[in-house]
Amino acid sequence: MDLNPQQEKAVQHKTGPLLLLAGAGTGKTHTLCCRVAKLIQSGVPAHKILMLTFTRKAAEEMKQRIDRLMDQDCPVLAGTFHSIAFNDLKNLGILNNLSGIFDDTSQAKFIRKELKKKCFEAISSYSPREFMRFFSLCTNTMEEEIKIIAAHFPSWLSHSELIHKLKANYCQHKNKLKAYDYDDILCTWSKALEGPNLSLAQQCEYILVDEYQDTSKLQIDILKKLCKQHDNIMAVGDDCQSIYSFRGALPEQISQFSLDFTGAQSLTLEENYRSTQQILDFANKSMLMAKGVIQKKLRSGLDSQGQDPDILFSSYHKTSEKEICKDVYLKRSQGIKFDQQAILYRSTLHCLRLEMELTRQGIPYKKFGSKKITDKSHIKKFAAALSFVFSSEVHQLALNQCLEIIPGLGPKTVEKILLEISNGKQLKDIKLPTKSHDAVHELISFQKMAINKNNLEELIDFTTPLIFNLKEDNRKKLKDIYTISEELRKAQNWDDFYTDIILNMEVDHTDHDELLTLSTIHSAKGKEWQSVHILAVNEGAIPLQSSQNIEEERRLLYVAITRAKKQLKLYVENSKELRESSRFLENLVTLKQSTHKTKHTQNTIVIEPKSNNDFQELTYVSEDRPGTALAQSDMDELTYIPFYD
Numbered sequence: 266m267d268l269n270p271q272q273e274k275a276v277q278h279k280t281g282p283l284l285l286l287a288g289a290g291t292g293k294t295h296t297l298c299c300r301v302a303k304l305i306q307s308g309v310p311a312h313k314i315l316m317l318t319f320t321r322k323a324a325e326e327m328k329q330r331i332d333r334l335m336d337q338d339c340p341v342l343a344g345t346f347h348s349i350a351f352n353d354l355k356n357l358g359i360l361n362n363l364s365g366i367f368d369d370t371s372q373a374k375f376i377r378k379e380l381k382k383k384c385f386e387a388i389s390s391y392s393p394r395e396f397m398r399f400f401s402l403c404t405n406t407m408e409e410e411i412k413i414i415a416a417h418f419p420s421w422l423s424h425s426e427l428i429h430k431l432k433a434n435y436c437q438h439k440n441k442l443k444a445y446d447y448d449d450i451l452c453t454w455s456k457a458l459e460g461p462n463l464s465l466a467q468q469c470e471y472i473l474v475d476e477y478q479d480t481s482k483l484q485i486d487i488l489k490k491l492c493k494q495h496d497n498i499m500a501v502g503d504d505c506q507s508i509y510s511f512r513g514a515l516p517e518q519i520s521q522f523s524l525d526f527t528g529a530q531s532l533t534l535e536e537n538y539r540s541t542q543q544i545l546d547f548a549n550k551s552m553l554m555a556k557g558v559i560q561k562k563l564r565s566g567l568d569s570q571g572q573d574p575d576i577l578f579s580s581y582h583k584t585s586e587k588e589i590c591k592d593v594y595l596k597r598s599q600g601i602k603f604d605q606q607a608i609l610y611r612s613t614l615h616c617l618r619l620e621m622e623l624t625r626q627g628i629p630y631k632k633f634g635s636k637k638i639t640d641k642s643h644i645k646k647f648a649a650a651l652s653f654v655f656s657s658e659v660h661q662l663a664l665n666q667c668l669e670i671i672p673g674l675g676p677k678t679v680e681k682i683l684l685e686i687s688n689g690k691q692l693k694d695i696k697l698p699t700k701s702h703d704a705v706h707e708l709i710s711f712q713k714m715a716i717n718k719n720n721l722e723e724l725i726d727f728t729t730p731l732i733f734n735l736k737e738d739n740r741k742k743l744k745d746i747y748t749i750s751e752e753l754r755k756a757q758n759w760d761d762f763y764t765d766i767i768l769n770m771e772v773d774h775t776d777h778d779e780l781l782t783l784s785t786i787h788s789a790k791g792k793e794w795q796s797v798h799i800l801a802v803n804e805g806a807i808p809l810q811s812s813q814n815i816e817e818e819r820r821l822l823y824v825a826i827t828r829a830k831k832q833l834k835l836y837v838e839n840s841k842e843l844r845e846s847s848r849f850l851e852n853l854v855t856l857k858q859s860t861h862k863t864k865h866t867q868n869t870i871v872i873e874p875k876s877n878n879d880f881q882e883l884t885y886v887s888e889d890r891p892g893t894a895l896a897q898s899d900m901d902e903l904t905y906i907p908f909y910d
C-alpha cells in the first residue's frame with residue numbers, strides 16, 4: 266500500500282528524535298513499521314532496532330507486520346517495556362538472586378494481612394487494590410507520596426504517615442523475599458541503564474515507541490537513557506487515546522516530547538484509512554468537549570460510503586442482546602465474517618447477558634480482557650448445582666462438580682458416592698461424613714422445586730458461600746451467578762435452558778477460525794473491525810461510576826468508536842443499575858421536538874400514538890430537560906417528548 270506524503274516523510278526520517286502525533290486510524294503503527302523496514306533495507310542490522318509498546322499482542326503484531334513488509338523473519342527486538350526490561354536485566358545477570366515476581370494476588374494478600382494489624386486500624390477499611398494502585402503510581406509518576414495522595418486519594422490525607430509506613434513494610438517484605446513486583450522491574454532497569462553495563466542502551470541504535478501517550482514518567486526516563494548515545498527515538502501516539510492514567514500516563518505528556526528529547530521534529534497525519542466519514546464525524550463530535558487534548562479533525566481517506574452510527578435505547582421489555590445477535594448474523598450473511606465484528610464494553614460486567622445469548626445462539630466468540638463467563642470455575646460449579654437440582658437425570662460430571670463444593674467431601678469420598686449412585690443407590694440413602702451431611706441434605710431438599718425467583722435466590726444463598734470464599738470481593742462473581750440464574754428464570758423451562766446454555770457451555774470454540782470478538786475497550790486499543798457494537802453507553806458504565814477522571818472516560822469512548830471501519834452501533838441500557846444515557850452522548854444524538862399526549866407509569870411513559878409508526882413507548886426520562894422524556898420509535902428515531910404525570 267502506498268504511503269501518503271506525511272507518512273513517507275516519517276519513514277524517510279534519518280536520525281534524531283521524531284514525534285508522529287496523529288488521530289486514530291491514520292496509520293501511525295503502519296508508518297512505524299514501514300520506518301523499521303526502511304532502516305533494515307538501508308543496512309541497519311535488525312537486532313539494533315528496539316520497538317516498545319504496551320501489550321504482548323501489540324508487540325507480536327508489530328513484529329508480524331515487519332516480517333510481512335520485509336517478506337522474511339526479521340530479528341527486530343519488539344516487546345512491552347516490562348518484557349524487554351526483564352530480558353535485559355536477565356542478560357545482565359542482575360536477576361540472578363531474584364526469587365520470583367510478587368504478583369497482584371501476592372500483593373493483595375500481603376496488604377490485607379498488614380491491614381489487620383492494630384497499628385493500621387485507621388486505614389483498614391480501604392481496599393488493598395487502592396493501595397496497590399497508589400504504590401504503582403508512586404513508582405510510575407516518580408512523584409512524592411504526598412502529592413499523589415493529594416491528587417488521587419484526597420480522603421487519605423489525614424493518614425499519610427500510616428500509608429507511608431504500609432508502603433515501607435511492603436517494600437521491606439519484598440526485599441526479604443528477594444522478589445520484585447512489576448514496577449520494580451522497570452525501576453531496576455532504569456538504574457541499570459545508568460551504569461556502564463552492556464545493556465540494550467549499548468546494543469540498540471534506533472528506539473521506536475508505539476502508543477506513546479500511554480508512557481509514564483518512569484518509562485520516559487528509561488527512553489531517555491536508552492537513546493542517550495544517539496537520540497534516535499521515534500514515538501507515535503494520540504493524546505485523545507490516552508487511557509492509562511491509573512498507571513501514571515497523562516495525555517499532556519505527549520506535547521512535552523520536544524522538551525524531553527531536545528531537537529525533536531514533529532509530524533502529524535490527517536487522513537484516516539480505517540473508517541467511513543460518517544463514523545469519523547461521530548468520533549470528531551464525541552471529542553468536541555474534551556479537555557486537555559489537542560483537537561484533531563479526522564478525515565476519511567477511503568472511498569467507501571457508510572451509514573450514520575446508530576444509538577439504540579433498550580427498554581424494560583426489549584433488551585439489546587437479541588438485537589445484537591440478530592445483527593451479527595445479518596452482517597455475516599452480508600459477507601462480514603464473525604472475526605470482522607466486535608462487541609466492546611467498559612467493564613466486563615456489562616457483557617454477561619450478551620454472553621448468555623451468544624452461548625444460546627451458538628455464536629462462537631473469543632473474549633479479551635477477562636475470562637469467558639462459561640469458562641469461569643464458579644459458573645461451572647453453579648451450573649452443576651443447577652443441573653443437580655433441576656435435571657431429571659444428573660450426569661456424573663455435574664454431580665462430581667456439585668458434590669465437590671460441599672465441605673467435608675474430598676475427591677475420594679465423592680468417588681465412592683458416585684460409585685454407589687451408579688450401583689443404583691439414591692444420594693439421600695448414602696451414608697455421608699458428618700460434616701457434609703446437612704449441606705448435602707439441604708441440596709437434596711431443593712430438588713424438584715419449581716423454577717422461580719424465590720427458589721433461585723434461596724439456591725444462590727445456599728450455594729455461593731460453598732462455591733467461593735466470602736471474605737474476598739465476590740461482587741463480580743455474584744453478578745455472574747445472578748446473570749445465569751436470571752436466564753434460567755426467564756426460560757422457565759429447565760430442558761430448554763439445559764440444551765441452550767449448559768450444553769453449549771461445554772462446546773469448545775478455540776479451534777474455530779471465525780470468532781466474534783468480545784473485548785473491554787482497554788484491550789481493544791490499536792485494533793479494528795468492520796462492525797463494532799458498544800454496550801452500555803450509560804451513566805455509571807461509561808463514565809464508570811467509580812471513575813474520578815471523566816475526561817479519560819470520554820477518551821475511552823473515543824477509542825471504542827474509532828475501532829469501527831464501516832458500521833457502528835451504541836446501546837443505551839435501561840436496567841435496574843443503568844438507567845440514564847451517558848453524558849457523552851449529549852452532542853451525538855440529534856433530536857426533534859414533538860408534542861404527544863403521554864401517561865406516566867412507573868418505569869415507562871406511555872404515549873398516545875398519532876399514527877401506526879409513531880413513538881410507542883418512552884424509555885428514558887431526560888434529567889437535563891425537566892418535564893421531557895427521550896423516546897424511541899419502532900423506526901429507531903429519537904425525540905424529546907413532554908410528559909405530564
Ligand SMILES: Nc1ncnc2c1ncn2[C@@H]1O[C@H](COP(=O)(O)OP(=O)(O)OP(=O)(O)O)[C@@H](O)[C@H]1O
Pocket residue numbers: 266267268269272288289290291292293294295296503506537538539790791792793827
Ligand atoms: N497510506 C495508507 N493507505 C491505505 N491504508 C493505510 C495507509 N496507512 C495505514 N493504512 C491502514 O489504515 C488502518 C489503520 O492503520 P494503523 O493501525 O497503523 O493506524 P493507527 O494510527 O496506529 O491507529 P490507532 O491509533 O487507532 O491504533 C490499517 O488498516 C492500515 O493498514
